[in-house]
Amino acid sequence: MSQRVVHIAKAAGTFAEDKDVARSLRREQILPAIERGDHLVLDFTSVTNVTQSFMHACIAEPLRINGESVLDRIDFKGCNAIVRSVVSTVAEYSLRAFELGQVRAPTPAMLGPTDVPQADSLDTVRAVIDAIAAGATTKEDVAEITGYSIRHVHYRLHAARILGFAIMVGRNLVGPTDEAYVLYETRPGSAEELAVFERAIRASPIMRALAPDLLSRKPLLKSELSVRLERRAHLGRETAMRRAQALMAWRNHVQHAQLRLRGT
Amino acid sequence: MESLAARPWVPARGERRCVGSRRTARLAFCAWRHAAAAVLTLSSYAAVAAVLPYHGVLVEHRIELPTGLRVHSAKYFFENVEFFPKTTPERIVLSFHPRFTHFEPFAVSMLAAWGQFWKSRGVPIRCENVTKKGVPYAQRMGLFKYIPCDDLIELEEHEEAGKFIPLQHITRRSEMSKLMSEIGGILRDPELIRLGQHALSEMSRNVVEHADAEGFFCAQYYPTTKHVSIGVADCGRGVREALEEAYGFRTHEEALLAALRPGVSGRSRAPYSASDNAGLGLFVARGLAKAGRQYFMLASGDCAFRMDKLPSRTTSLHPHRDPASEKHKLFTGLKRWKGTVVAIDLRGMDRSFEIVMHEIGQAISDDHRSAHTKSRLRFV
Numbered sequence: 001m002s003q004r005v006v007h008i009a010k011a012a013g014t015f016a017e018d019k020d021v022a023r024s025l026r027r028e029q030i031l032p033a034i035e036r037g038d039h040l041v042l043d044f045t046s047v048t049n050v051t052q053s054f055m056h057a058c059i060a061e062p063l064r065i066n067g068e069s070v071l072d073r074i075d076f077k078g079c080n081a082i083v084r085s086v087v088s089t090v091a092e093y094s095l096r097a098f099e100l101g102q103v104r105a106p107t108p109a110m111l112g113p114t115d116v117p118q119a120d121s122l123d124t125v126r127a128v129i130d131a132i133a134a135g136a137t138t139k140e141d142v143a144e145i146t147g148y149s150i151r152h153v154h155y156r157l158h159a160a161r162i163l164g165f166a167i168m169v170g171r172n173l174v175g176p177t178d179e180a181y182v183l184y185e186t187r188p189g190s191a192e193e194l195a196v197f198e199r200a201i202r203a204s205p206i207m208r209a210l211a212p213d214l215l216s217r218k219p220l221l222k223s224e225l226s227v228r229l230e231r232r233a234h235l236g237r238e239t240a241m242r243r244a245q246a247l248m249a250w251r252n253h254v255q256h257a258q259l260r261l262r263g264t
Numbered sequence: 265m266e267s268l269a270a271r272p273w274v275p276a277r278g279e280r281r282c283v284g285s286r287r288t289a290r291l292a293f294c295a296w297r298h299a300a301a302a303v304l305t306l307s308s309y310a311a312v313a314a315v316l317p318y319h320g321v322l323v324e325h326r327i328e329l330p331t332g333l334r335v336h337s338a339k340y341f342f343e344n345v346e347f348f349p350k351t352t353p354e355r356i357v358l359s360f361h362p363r364f365t366h367f368e369p370f371a372v373s374m375l376a377a378w379g380q381f382w383k384s385r386g387v388p389i390r391c392e393n394v395t396k397k398g399v400p401y402a403q404r405m406g407l408f409k410y411i412p413c414d415d416l417i418e419l420e421e422h423e424e425a426g427k428f429i430p431l432q433h434i435t436r437r438s439e440m441s442k443l444m445s446e447i448g449g450i451l452r453d454p455e456l457i458r459l460g461q462h463a464l465s466e467m468s469r470n471v472v473e474h475a476d477a478e479g480f481f482c483a484q485y486y487p488t489t490k491h492v493s494i495g496v497a498d499c500g501r502g503v504r505e506a507l508e509e510a511y512g513f514r515t516h517e518e519a520l521l522a523a524l525r526p527g528v529s530g531r532s533r534a535p536y537s538a539s540d541n542a543g544l545g546l547f548v549a550r551g552l553a554k555a556g557r558q559y560f561m562l563a564s565g566d567c568a569f570r571m572d573k574l575p576s577r578t579t580s581l582h583p584h585r586d587p588a589s590e591k592h593k594l595f596t597g598l599k600r601w602k603g604t605v606v607a608i609d610l611r612g613m614d615r616s617f618e619i620v621m622h623e624i625g626q627a628i629s630d631d632h633r634s635a636h637t638k639s640r641l642r643f644v
Contacts, residue, residue, distance in 0.1 A: 051466065082618050087641065093536045113508075113511075
């Protein structure tokens with residue numbers, strides 16, 4: 001295991017507050033060192049003051065993605081009392097964010113605009129789930145495998161998270177769940193695939209809060225669903241209509257697949 | 265002789281018939297006169313209102329500033345001054361108080377941001393009473409570089425060092441380190457310098473990252489009370505819109521109170537999960553102001569939150585996670601400010617800066633986890 005030293009004062013001065021510098025240090029030195037498995041030394045010698053914003057931009061993401069175990073490979077060198085205090089604060093809440101990202105079952109009171117899926121097609125969501133089950137670890141990887149744009153990958157990963165196939169922390173992909181591997185093993189268009197999707201839609205806490213009757217046999221109007229999304233997820237009218245359209249597309253996909261499979 | 269009661273009263277020429285007593289008649293006549301005036305006024309307003317919306321024209325918008333542009337009297341200021349009329353005017357008249365204007369830095373920053381806003385839309389601003397007492401202070405702060413004015417008095421340029429930082433433009437290309445060093449130029453107390461740099465860093469980063477517009481800041485050191493006032497303002501998105509992506513707040517009040525809590529960021533609803541933004545800037549700035557028992561104010565949209573000064577005998581100076589638990593005032597239903605204004609007063613503390621930062625950190629952290637995390641960190 002090799003050692004990598006990052007001299008903070010050299011990059012950011014004695015008052016470390018420039019977040020652009022912190023972002024560069026994180027992307028170019030800190031994250032790559034952690035990914036390689038190096039022992040990382042963050043040298044704060046000569047740094048007399050540091051903002052929590054700077055420290056967050058430096059170390060929050062590696063802690064939030066990797067969890068507590070990564071602290072075994074990071075030394076904080078030359079820290080005065082202020083720097084120690086800020087490091088402790090940022091480390092503590094970043095690890096809390098890591099835990100929150102593992103299991104997050106929102107209650108209806110917590111629902112917001114970002115909890116409503118935007119991806120229309122379950123087939124494209126499947127393609128993205130297959131990519132992460134096959135080993136893609138970032139959105140860029142998924143985009144390369146599927147040929148989708150980063151923006152559409154984001155929407156489809158978002159839907160995958162809501163259905164319980166992916167773990168995300170904020171906009172960062174953490175990895176696939178066990179259900180993603182189950183889906184990966186099924187043949188596209190098969191009864192097994194349909195069963196996994198149905199199970200995921202019915203089990204999703206967000207779908208249960210927003211549209212518990214999405215797969216029911218009773219008629220469901222897009223306009224009704226849209227009004228529900230406006231109220232429960234605090235969406236604007238037009239956004240709610242578009243999102244309702246996406247959910248109705250999921251309903252139609254499942255119902256058509258059921259009809260098709262019954263016919264074969 | 266015919267009795268008076270029986271004789272019908274017929275007024276003679278020029279004589280009016282009185283209804284009851286003379287006093288009652290006078291009162292009735294006054295009431296009639298006021299009612300007639302009100303009807304005429306309303307009719308004329310109705311006529312104007314009937315015409316203007318049809319044409320969509322506001323020719324001249326007039327603003328009369330109060331005498332005190334201070335955090336202490338902010339409510340009156342925000343309630344009565346309409347900076348952004350619903351219809352874009354053809355020109356604006358900005359009238360300073362005819363006797364005296366007391367500016368604090370937040371007001372100077374606000375006026376600069378506001379001037380730039382209208383300048384970028386081609387709306388000229390004419391200033392009145394610029395030679396009156398107090399306005400030369402704003403001139404020295406550089407306000408009239410952003411609100412052009414012809415009638416300024418000639419000022420003797422005093423050395424700025426030791427007292428104030430004139431208006432600085434905050435843009436994406438701003439050299440933040442230069443802004444930080446400006447604070448060191450007016451303050452002598454090393455602890456106050458660290459406080460000021462910390463607060464200014466957080467506030468100016470907020471403008472660059474969230475406002476979607478340029479901002480302004482300026483600062484004033486008051487040697488008598490040994491405190492520094494910093495004001496940062498922009499005419500950008502405002503707090504509610506900046507949090508829109510992650511939260512769907514319906515009112516500016518909800519958005520402001522949320523923004524002042526730790527971990528609320530427009531980048532992500534999951535606390536502390538955005539890579540570059542923890543949602544702690546305003547909470548830390550509020551904590552630094554409270555450490556010196558001073559004012560902190562955040563205004564955006566139609567709402568303003570002001571954390572009040574604390575008496576010197578107050579010993580509990582940890583910031584509360586919930587801003588509503590602080591000694592504060594919350595003003596709602598104000599005239600709209602398009603963008604965000606932050607005013608922060610900082611004063612030397614009876615504790616070290618290290619202890620203050622530790623206390624702010626404790627308020628953010630989860631007590632249950634904090635000790636465990638500290639035991640895993642390796643400080644060498």
